[in-house]
Amino acid sequence: MEQNEKIIQDQKVEIEKLNRIITSYKKNDNRFSKLKYLAYSSFSTLLFGKGLLKSMREFIIDIPKKVNKEALSDVLTHTIWRFSRIGMLAILIALAPIIILGIQTKLLLTQNKQFSYQNILFESQLKQMDKQNEIIDLQTKILLSQNVKLDTQNMLSSIQTDLFKKQILQSDFQNSLFSNQNILLQNQNAKIEQQIVLTEAERRSSLIFLMSNILDKLDEELKNSAGREISDELSARIIALSNAFEPYHFFDNGKITSKPLSPERGQLLVALLSSNINEDIFIEKISTKANFSYSNLKNVKLHSKNLDGFNLEYSDFENADFQGSSLQMTNLRNCNISNAIFRNCDFSGANLLNSTLDSTDLRESNFEGAFIKNISAENIICYSDCFEKAVSH
Secondary structure (H helix, E strand, C coil): CHHHHHHHHHHHHHHHHHHHHHHHHHHHHHHHHHHHHHHHHHHHHHCCCCHHHHHHHHHHHHCCCCCCCCHHHHHHHHHCCCCCCCHHHHHHHHHHHHHHHHHHHHHHHHHHHHHHHHHHHHHHHHHHHHHHHHHHHHCCCCCCCHHHHHHHHHHHHHHHHHHHHHHHHHHHHHHHHHHHHHHHHHHHHHHHHHHHHHHHHHHHHHHHHHHHHHHHHHHHHHCCCCCCCCHHHHHHHHHHHHHCCCCCCEECEEECCCCCEEHHHHHHHHHHHHCCCHHHHHHHHHHHCCCCCCEEECCCCCCEEECCEECCCCCCCCCCCCCCCCCCCEEEECEEEECCCCCCCCCCCEEEECCCCCEEEEEECCCCEECCCCCCCCCCCCCCCCCCCCCCC
């Protein structure tokens, strides 16, 4: 019994499955039928139109009965109108390729014109390129010719460079010859200067001899004069001798002096100052008339001497010691008085224009009324009011 119920239950399950399958098939069949009807109605409407289909349905319904004239007329009218519309559409469809062909032909003609214009441009471009090639060929020839000329020029430049080198070598050799010649000329000039100095020394040796005779005469007259006076004749000879001793360049410490000086004038002046001649007679007859310019008085040491009114311009007093001396109204222009001692001296009214007094001891000296324009006074030793009463302009 239980077994039969189980079989019946299984058959019910199978029947339900079959029913579901059948229901599914029916649904698919109905869906397909609807699609077929939709496709048929869409095609019929597209082909015949809604008006023709409606009139034909009414005409078919009226066939079993008596056909209505209006229904027949309506069918014919819709039929003619439909086929007329289809004919116009067919004509338009038939004309479309012709229209398209015409448009295409026109486009092809326009394109051909463009191709022709393009060909003309290509031909013109080819002509321009030919001309350009001709110009390039001409330019190439010119460049080749220019290169040949440049090569020639380079060769000439190389030759010229070699000539310059040879000329430089010759110039160097010539310069060396000139240098040697200059050295020889310098040596020759030095020898000439030495010869001139020696000649001048020989010339002056006679004057030195004369100065010795005059000084001997001076010594003799002073010994025989109680007032230490000298004769007018001797004074004249002293003045003449001072003028005869001209300045010159001479050897000093192995070198020729840079400026001309007269050592003989310096020696004569020292001899006269050391002779203790009567001061009034000395000033009256000798000091204001004799010429002692350019005197070489280097390293001379004379204290408390009277040099008033002497002409001592361009003289050299370097390292000299004249302290306590009187130099009133003395001409000391352009003198070298450096590294000297002129302490407690009287320079009243003296002319010191352009003189050098560097490193000179001038303490307690009097410069009242002295002319000191353009003097050099570096490192001088003096009081702060040393040049207070001097004249500088």
